[in-house]
Amino acid sequence: MLSNKVQDALNAQINAELWSGYLYLAMSMHFEAEGRSGVANWFRIQFKEEQAHAEIFINYINQRGGRVVLEPIAAVPQTWDSPLAAFEDTLAHEQKVTAMINNLYAIAEADHDYATRDRLTWFVSEQVEEEDNARQLIDKFKLIGNDGMGIYMLDQELAARTYTTPSPLATTAE
Numbered sequence: 001m002l003s004n005k006v007q008d009a010l011n012a013q014i015n016a017e018l019w020s021g022y023l024y025l026a027m028s029m030h031f032e033a034e035g036r037s038g039v040a041n042w043f044r045i046q047f048k049e050e051q052a053h054a055e056i057f058i059n060y061i062n063q064r065g066g067r068v069v070l071e072p073i074a075a076v077p078q079t080w081d082s083p084l085a086a087f088e089d090t091l092a093h094e095q096k097v098t099a100m101i102n103n104l105y106a107i108a109e110a111d112h113d114y115a116t117r118d119r120l121t122w123f124v125s126e127q128v129e130e131e132d133n134a135r136q137l138i139d140k141f142k143l144i145g146n147d148g149m150g151i152y153m154l155d156q157e158l159a160a161r162t163y164t165t166p167s168p169l170a171t172t173a174e
């Protein structure tokens, strides 16, 4: 059985993952409106990934016989000055999420809840990837600057991103 402390922390993380999804959906809609369809596509897929992260926690709480509590999702920004600014916000946000996952891991460990701790190891690795992806795109946008051909080619690269479930853990359990 999940302790109330761990269950509350897991539910807070569901809200944080859904907020992340909402943030990336807002970024996607902003760049869609700006005619940057490749950037919009990249963030649209990021939105789906965040939903999958939330679903991993949802499935896990259900599997442990706990209770999922869905709190309101706070408002997100609506505009960004450039794709570079959006990816800088993405990196800063993912660094915060990494800190939240680490904190959750510490809560599970202090509670001797090793099952929860084990489930969190997937997220520990996932956060390394999330931060790395954002960092690499920041580097690329800085490298191309205002070069039209570079912007066009990078947009094509981002347009090619497709969604795949980040983990089988995100699919509906049982």
Ligand code: MG
Pocket: 017, 020, 049, 050, 053, 097
């Ligand atoms: Mg996430």
